[in-house]
Structure formats: structure tokens, C-alpha cells
Amino acid sequence: MTRPSRRTLLCSTATLVGLSAGCLADGSESPSDNNDDRSDADEGSPSPDEAESDPESVGEDGDIDDLPDGVADYRTLAYQYGSESTESDVGLFRDADDAANWLEERFPSDTEPLDEFVDRTDFETSILVSLESDTPTPCYEIVLESIDIVESDGEDDTGTDGDESDEGGDDDGTDELVLEAAVRNTSAEDEVCVQSIATVGRLVRVTFETEPLTTVSATIVGHDGGTASVSMASDSASASESTSVDSASGSGSDSQSGDGS
Numbered sequence: 001m002t003r004p005s006r007r008t009l010l011c012s013t014a015t016l017v018g019l020s021a022g023c024l025a026d027g028s029e030s031p032s033d034n035n036d037d038r039s040d041a042d043e044g045s046p047s048p049d050e051a052e053s054d055p056e057s058v059g060e061d062g063d064i065d066d067l068p069d070g071v072a073d074y075r076t077l078a079y080q081y082g083s084e085s086t087e088s089d090v091g092l093f094r095d096a097d098d099a100a101n102w103l104e105e106r107f108p109s110d111t112e113p114l115d116e117f118v119d120r121t122d123f124e125t126s127i128l129v130s131l132e133s134d135t136p137t138p139c140y141e142i143v144l145e146s147i148d149i150v151e152s153d154g155e156d157d158t159g160t161d162g163d164e165s166d167e168g169g170d171d172d173g174t175d176e177l178v179l180e181a182a183v184r185n186t187s188a189e190d191e192v193c194v195q196s197i198a199t200v201g202r203l204v205r206v207t208f209e210t211e212p213l214t215t216v217s218a219t220i221v222g223h224d225g226g227t228a229s230v231s232m233a234s235d236s237a238s239a240s241e242s243t244s245v246d247s248a249s250g251s252g253s254d255s256q257s258g259d260g261s
Contacts, residue, residue, distance in 0.1 A: 083199035088228035137193035
């Protein structure tokens with residue numbers, strides 16, 4: 001018998017090892033395939049389309065379930081900006097131009113969410129109302145608490161000379177949209193907020209079943225318990241405001257008139 005050489009033995013051993021490795025690989029599952037399957041079947045991992053936000057959902061649905069007759073729907077959007085003002089403010093916007101001018105005055109930059117909120121407002125059936133109040137820190141927000149429609153008695157309608165005018169309004173009065181809001185602290189108990197005066201606001205879109213109302217009354221309870229009430233009509237572009245602050249030692253009041261746009 002011919003004795004195999006050392007080189008032949010080495011080649012045979014290498015071939016046997018290679019065949020064994022191939023068998024082991026064929027008999028095992030690919031870890032990468034398993035990982036892919038688990039990723040595809042992972043519940044709670046939305047597809048790219050599902051992860052995108054619905055553009056119609058700009059703003060927030062509120063917690064007011066009992067809407068008055070005549071109001072079809074409403075949405076709100078919270079915002080804030082630095083301010084040194086000390087007065088609450090309410091704005092009424094009947095068209096996109098008014099809202100755009102308001103945005104330009106209030107926000108020099110970064111208005112994309114508000115711009116989109118305004119763009120998605122159908123002013124044929126809706127109005128926008130801005131509710132604002134000043135706070136000692138940015139850790140506050142305005143919460144819309146109620147929406148109502150009441151019939152005003154029209155007793156305040158006067159002519160240009162101060163006398164009652166027969167054409168000042170209908171004898172039966174006109175419907176008025178009434179909003180009530182309050183400033184709420186959003187900080188946690190152990191959170192320290194920077195002492196920096198800010199204006200917190202909420203833009204409210206009210207959609208009506210028919211034509212939008214043109215008269216609005218809003219009441220805002222501030223962070224200190226003070227109450228500001230504002231009434232305005234879009235056709236006159238004027239507003240009247242009354243402010244009251246109650247305290248243990250007594251109460252004070254302040255009233256003023258100004259532009260409601």
C-alpha cells in the first residue's frame with residue numbers, strides 16, 4: 001500500500017472541515033431573517049404613513065361635550081410669547097386677512113402651527129377668537145371651559161349722538177357667543193419655573209351650523225384670580241373690557257375700551 005503524503009492529508013482535512021461547516025449553516029435559521037420577521041410583526045410600530053400626523057388634526061379637541069344649539073364644532077390651539085403687558089386680551093377674527101395681521105403683530109417668527117390653524121379655518125362658517133392673559137412664568141396655559149350662545153337684549157345700542165337708535169339693533173336682540181376660560185398652572189410640584197413674564201394664549205375656532213355670529217363675549221380668570229370680561233362685535237371693530245380682582249381685604253375694578261381687532 002502506498003502511504004499518503006503529508007500534503008494529501010492536509011487537503012483532505014480542510015475539505016472535511018468545509019463540508020461540516022456547510023451542513024451546520026444549512027441546518028440553522030438565519031438570525032437576520034428572524035429579526036426582520038419580528039420587526040414586521042411588531043405591534044405598535046406604525047408604518048411611515050401611520051406615523052405622519054393628520055393635517056386636519058391641527059389644534060386640540062376640547063373637553064366641552066355640551067355645545068349649544070347653533071355650534072357645530074370647535075377646536076383650539078395653545079400658544080405663548082414673551083410680553084411685558086399686564087392686561088388680558090381678546091381678539092375676534094372674521095377673515096384670513098385679520099388673522100394674518102394679528103399673527104404678524106404678535107409673532108415675528110415661528111408661526112407655522114398658528115398659520116396652519118388659520119389656513120384650515122373656513123370663515124364662511126367659522127370665526128377665530130384669541131384669548132390671552134399675562135403670567136409671571138411660562139408655566140401656565142389658558143383652558144377654555146365653556147361655550148354658550150345667549151340672546152343679548154340690545155339695550156346698549158345707541159346712535160352717534162348717544163341717544164337710543166331705532167336702527168341700532170333688532171328689538172328681539174341678537175345672539176352672542178359667550179366663552180369662559182381660565183389660566184392654569186402646568187408645572188409639576190417639584191418643578192421650578194423661571195420668573196419671566198409671559199403671555200399665554202389659546203386660539204379658538206368656533207364653527208357654526210349656519211352663519212357665524214358677529215358678537216362675542218369672553219371672560220378670562222387670570223392666574224391670580226382676577227377676572228377680565230371683554231365684549232366685542234366684528235362689524236364695529238370695537239371692544240369694551242372690564243376687569244375685577246377680589247382679595248381678602250376688598251376688591252378693585254378697572255374698565256376700559258379699546259380696539260378689538
